[in-house]
Amino acid sequence: MDRVCNQFVPFPHARSRLVTEAADSVFKGIIGSYGRIKNAPVFIAFIGDMDDPFVQEEVGYTGEGIILAATALGLNTCWVGGFFRAEIAASLAEVSDKERVLAITPVGYAQESESWEERLMTGFSRSHKRVALSKLVRGLPRDKWPNRVGVSLEAARLAPSAANRQPWGFDVQDDGITVFVRTLGPQFNVSKRLDCGIAMLHLEVAALDSGCKGEWEFLPSPQVAKFRIRS
């Protein structure tokens, strides 16, 4: 995972750092939808340079690439955006003055059993459902979608988001898909653009898997970025 963190750096102002000491000290007991994190042997800090206007989506995209790589290795992770001690994380991850730790994940093997206390605290089933694609998509009607766009949108729909708020929307055009912030409402401690960056990674991985390549163009709020399909 250390190698993955150092090698998967798709944007110059977003990075991931594996921290192997004192991981437990950054988590705050019950943290929400995933219950309790304890005895985490290591954690990964997702770090952004705050001078970059697109830092949130870049960190979301980069972090989700790292999370999927860990998952492919059989490791368990959990994005933690709110319930962590940011100052301790920043000092352990050795960030510069311009940088901030926007989120972290523990990395390890999760215990299978979950206590009733944890199930009650986390509202287990509600916090894992996803909104139907029809509520997220605008633009071209489905029968006019470019080839294999449906697979990419479905992968993006399944992305995780802070408090499971799924803030993304997708505008389908002839030459690509624009990701935008669809929902109003509070940010909590995590930018909705960071969630959208996670969905961007899912969208592109599914596109690549079906043989479709493209490039991202970042856009101002409330749009996030357009995936321009290479013809």
Ligand SMILES: Cc1cc2nc3c(=O)[nH]c(=O)nc-3n(C[C@H](O)[C@H](O)[C@H](O)COP(=O)(O)O)c2cc1C
């Ligand atoms: C950026 C981000 C921050 C998150 N922060 C927390 C957190 O602080 N505590 C927590 O329990 N879960 C956190 N989560 C996990 C989400 O609550 C979870 O992904 C969502 O409820 C969907 O559940 P699922 O991924 O199991 O389907 C976070 C997820 C993301 C993407």
